[in-house]
Amino acid sequence: MVGCALLLSACGTxxxxxxxxSTVTRMVSLGDSYAAGPGISPVADPVCFRSxxxxxxxxxxxxxxxxxxxxxxxxxxxxxxVRSQEHDGGAxxxxxxxxxxxxTDLVTLGIGLNDSGLSVTLLYVCLPALNQQxxxxxxxxxxxxxxxxxxxxxVRQVRLSLTSIKERAPKATVILVGYPHMLPDQGAxxxxxxxxxxxxxxxxxxxxxxxADYRKVAADLGVSxxxxxxxxxxxxxxxxxxxxxxxxxxxxxxAPLHPTPAFERAVAERxxxxxxxxx
Numbered sequence: 001m002v003g004c005a006l007l008l009s010a011c012g013t014x015x016x017x018x019x020x021x022s023t024v025t026r027m028v029s030l031g032d033s034y035a036a037g038p039g040i041s042p043v044a045d046p047v048c049f050r051s052x053x054x055x056x057x058x059x060x061x062x063x064x065x066x067x068x069x070x071x072x073x074x075x076x077x078x079x080x081x082v083r084s085q086e087h088d089g090g091a092x093x094x095x096x097x098x099x100x101x102x103x104t105d106l107v108t109l110g111i112g113l114n115d116s117g118l119s120v121t122l123l124y125v126c127l128p129a130l131n132q133q134x135x136x137x138x139x140x141x142x143x144x145x146x147x148x149x150x151x152x153x154x155v156r157q158v159r160l161s162l163t164s165i166k167e168r169a170p171k172a173t174v175i176l177v178g179y180p181h182m183l184p185d186q187g188a189x190x191x192x193x194x195x196x197x198x199x200x201x202x203x204x205x206x207x208x209x210x211x212a213d214y215r216k217v218a219a220d221l222g223v224s225x226x227x228x229x230x231x232x233x234x235x236x237x238x239x240x241x242x243x244x245x246x247x248x249x250x251x252x253x254x255a256p257l258h259p260t261p262a263f264e265r266a267v268a269e270r271x272x273x274x275x276x277x278x279x
Contacts, residue, residue: 023105024105024106024275025066025103025105026065026067026069026104026106027056027063027065027067027068027069027105027106027107028068028070028071028104028106028107029056029070029071029108030071030081030099030107030109030111031073031108031109031110031177032073032074032075032077032110032111032114033049033072033073033074033075033076033255033258034177034179034259035055035056035072035110035111035177036048036073036074037050037051037055037258037264038050038074038254038258039250039251039252039255039258040054040252040253040259040260040264041053044057044070045073047087047092048073048074048092049073050070054070054072054264055177055265056068056072056108058268059268059271059272059275063272069099071094071096071099072096073092073093075087075114076093076096077111077115078112078157078158078161079115079157080095080096081096081097081111081164082095100165100168100169100172101168102168102169102171104169105169105171105172106172107165107169107172108177109158109161109162109174109175109176109177110176110177110178110179111158112155113206113210115153115154116153116154118150118154122199123182123257124257126139126140126195126199127195127247129194129247136199139199140198147202147205151206151209151210151213155214155217158176158214158217159217159220162174162176162217162223163221166221166223173274173278174223175223175224175226175274176218176223176225178211178225178227178228178229179207179211179228179229180207180228180229180231180232180235180236180243180244180259180263181207181229181232181235181236181243182203182204182236182237182244183203183236183237184236185204185233187238188238189246191246192237192238192246192247193237193238193247193257208229211228211230214227215227226271226274232263241262243259243260243263243266244257244258244260245260
């Protein structure tokens with residue numbers, strides 16, 4: 001029995017086969033702040049709040065991609081895929097799609113909820129610390145159909161954006177990245193994200209729905225989809241291992257109400273798996 005145990009132990013220490021090689025030679029990363037990784041050290045671009053340790057950078061390093069272009073930018077909308085992003089009257093980022101060309105063989109896209117100020121409305125308007133009671137009450141009195149219409153427009157724009165990417169880079173593996181949980185499905189943690197009642201219900205609904213809609217769009221267009229809403233269950237702001245920060249500054253772990261390094265690593269792992277599977 002001892003000999004058998006030793007044999008099994010020896011077998012367990014054998015080297016595992018190396019992961020499949022990647023044939024990715026040029027990678028382009030597009031998106032908003034959830035893709036850029038604001039506040040996560042080290043900083044690659046302080047103007048766009050882009051981290052050098054966001055999921056695009058981590059995935060590219062793991063895949064050994066030398067020719068890579070990350071044009072993700074905090075505050076970007078789907079319009080900024082085709083139009084320069086501006087702040088205080090000056091351009092701070094190129095039209096993101098200009099980075100994609102026929103030589104690109106991997107594209108990641110994480111964008112949408114900045115359109116029409118949707119993310120600001122969902123996350124910030126009703127925060128007590130911002131003292132926007134009038135704006136909050138106006139938002140809460142807005143019929144649900146208005147929110148549904150705004151989200152449907154986001155999904156249409158993402159569909160058009162993915163179509164444009166496929167036209168520009170017909171041989172590329174295209175990956176659409178979804179948004180994570182912010183709140184648990186039940187309950188709350190006012191010290192980390194003081195939203196309750198209708199504002200919390202709407203935030204949950206939009207994040208659940210946008211990911212379901214993105215999954216359908218990706219399937220329709222034949223692109224890969226990373227459902228980070230499902231993947232992040234149990235990693236909301238109230239959890240002991242959050243993938244998103246609460247209202248307090250996370251320091252080097254990311255900006256308030258934005259992803260932590262754990263989220264960026266989780267997305268990167270999935271991008272690498274898709275890229276290697278497509279090789």
